[in-house]
Amino acid sequence: MTTFSGLLLRWKASVYKIIWIEMIAFLVAFFFLSFVYRYGLKGEHKVNFEELCEYAYRYRSTLPISFILGFYVTVIYNRWWSQFNAIPRPDAIAANVAAHIKGTDESSKLLRRTMVRYVNLAATLCYCAISTSVKKRFPTQSHLIKAGFLMEQEAKMLNEVRSEHPKYWIPCAWYINLLRKADSEKKISNAPGMKTLLDELNRFREKCDGLYSFDWIEVPVVYTQVVTLAVYSYFVASLFSHQFLRDASEWKYYRIDLYIPFSCLMELVFYIGWLKVAEKIMDPFGDDEHDFDMNVIVDRNWQVSYLTVDNIYDLNMPLLKDPYFQEASIGLPHTKASSKMPVSKSSTPWMGSADAVKLSDRDMENAENGVQQTSPFCPCFGKRKPVRNRKPSNNSVNVLPEEQPKDSDTKVEMTEQPKAPVTEVPKEQPKDSDTKVPKEQPKGSDNKVPKEQPKDSVTEVPKEQSKSPEVPKEEPKSPITEVHWVKEAEKDAGTEVQKKDESKKETV
Numbered sequence: 001m002t003t004f005s006g007l008l009l010r011w012k013a014s015v016y017k018i019i020w021i022e023m024i025a026f027l028v029a030f031f032f033l034s035f036v037y038r039y040g041l042k043g044e045h046k047v048n049f050e051e052l053c054e055y056a057y058r059y060r061s062t063l064p065i066s067f068i069l070g071f072y073v074t075v076i077y078n079r080w081w082s083q084f085n086a087i088p089r090p091d092a093i094a095a096n097v098a099a100h101i102k103g104t105d106e107s108s109k110l111l112r113r114t115m116v117r118y119v120n121l122a123a124t125l126c127y128c129a130i131s132t133s134v135k136k137r138f139p140t141q142s143h144l145i146k147a148g149f150l151m152e153q154e155a156k157m158l159n160e161v162r163s164e165h166p167k168y169w170i171p172c173a174w175y176i177n178l179l180r181k182a183d184s185e186k187k188i189s190n191a192p193g194m195k196t197l198l199d200e201l202n203r204f205r206e207k208c209d210g211l212y213s214f215d216w217i218e219v220p221v222v223y224t225q226v227v228t229l230a231v232y233s234y235f236v237a238s239l240f241s242h243q244f245l246r247d248a249s250e251w252k253y254y255r256i257d258l259y260i261p262f263s264c265l266m267e268l269v270f271y272i273g274w275l276k277v278a279e280k281i282m283d284p285f286g287d288d289e290h291d292f293d294m295n296v297i298v299d300r301n302w303q304v305s306y307l308t309v310d311n312i313y314d315l316n317m318p319l320l321k322d323p324y325f326q327e328a329s330i331g332l333p334h335t336k337a338s339s340k341m342p343v344s345k346s347s348t349p350w351m352g353s354a355d356a357v358k359l360s361d362r363d364m365e366n367a368e369n370g371v372q373q374t375s376p377f378c379p380c381f382g383k384r385k386p387v388r389n390r391k392p393s394n395n396s397v398n399v400l401p402e403e404q405p406k407d408s409d410t411k412v413e414m415t416e417q418p419k420a421p422v423t424e425v426p427k428e429q430p431k432d433s434d435t436k437v438p439k440e441q442p443k444g445s446d447n448k449v450p451k452e453q454p455k456d457s458v459t460e461v462p463k464e465q466s467k468s469p470e471v472p473k474e475e476p477k478s479p480i481t482e483v484h485w486v487k488e489a490e491k492d493a494g495t496e497v498q499k500k501d502e503s504k505k506e507t508v
Contacts, residue, residue: 100193125168
């Protein structure tokens with residue numbers, strides 16, 4: 001029998017064991033209703049039963065049973081796993097006690113053993129408060145005294161403490177008293193060791209408190225009732241919705257006469273089994289076969305803690321050379337069984353996803369000036385990154401990137417032109433002003449006030465000045481002129497010239 005088939009056919013702690021009662025009850029009720037419908041009902045009663053089956057089918061399809069049950073089981077499972085992780089273990093405390101409380105004399109040995117005994121006593125008292133199996137093993141203080149967790153004098157001290165709450169925290173207080181005594185007797189090597197021992201005790205006590213809180217605060221009963229009612233009402237409706245109806249041939253769902261509803265039985269295994277699993281793991285500290293075996297944990301903690309602080313405390317471990325002492329690379333051996341296993345991807349070391357990238361010798365050459373020429377953006381900050389181009393030669397000509405006129409298909413080249421003198425023109429005066437506007441310059445003068453230019457003419461639009469406007473300058477004719485085509489600027493220049501001409505006419 002293979003492992004998988006053995007797992008499916010296993011009866012102990014299986015789904016079949018927890019749902020067999022519900023499955024038998026469902027089949028008995030289903031066969032009884034089918035027998036009554038086929039041989040007992042007639043006439044109007046049969047019609048009413050068919051309408052009831054139709055209503056049950058529609059009601060069953062409206063229940064979000066998968067969502068309700070799935071969310072509930074997820075909450076219960078997370079709580080179950082958190083409870084297992086909250087079980088306190090004295091391993092860390094025992095290791096730190098052995099590391100920081102030194103000495104091979106009888107008093108040091110007794111101090112270490114007493115400290116770990118108090119820790120195990122605290123854990124056992126906490127287990128007795130929440131676990132049924134541990135409570136059955138240690139029902140009274142006399143059983144704890146007989147087991148060695150508690151001494152008679154310590155039991156009297158424990159009973160003298162007046163508290164209505166569980167007293168698993170009292171051995172932790174005794175542990176602190178012993179820690180102070182060890183510090184006063186200089187048996188703790190240094191102050192950080194003292195702090196480490198206290199920190200480990202605090203973590204241990206927090207786990208005890210968390211375990212006690214899980215037992216105290218349970219899942220709300222209302223939530224469990226809602227899910228249970230939803231699941232069982234779903235299968236009560238399934239008793240009617242899966243019945244075969246003789247006079248309902250127009251319904252495709254009821255055409256096949258199945259004496260055993262296999263599809264409904266599979267739903268029962270899934271949904272009822274899901275609900276039963278949640279019920280079983282809701283309280284894992286019982287004595288069922290699904291619960292945690294806390295007695296094994298008690299025995300294990302007791303043995304590991306005493307071995308750590310006493311039996312293997314003062315072993316003189318020899319320093320021995322390992323077989324690979326003088327070898328740089330180590331190849332661990334395989335057995336015949338492991339050597340026959342197929343080699344998978346995971347068995348080879350992973351070198352990273354970029355290890356497969358291969359470059360040619362040309363791509364691996366350094367770029368000129370060490371500057372990336374392809375991307376104008378800096379990938380680190382997302383801002384524009386200046387690109388250093390090669391120095392232009394003497395014969396190179398820069399082309400203007402500005403917008404060109406529509407009827408121009410060729411690029412215009414530019415060179416530096418000599419600057420022309422600039423003459424100031426007075427600001428435009430209002431209509432009622434008596435000031436005179438300077439007359440037009442003669443044709444032969446170099447500085448002219450530009451008139452309205454035609455669309456195809458080439459002009460340079462003056463920039464706006466803060467104080468006084470400057471007269472646009474006319475550049476001397478040359479084979480290559482500096483051109484700046486800006487349509488909006490040309491329109492503004494034309495309108496300014498028209499306004500000046502109109503103001504001159506009015507003054508005349």
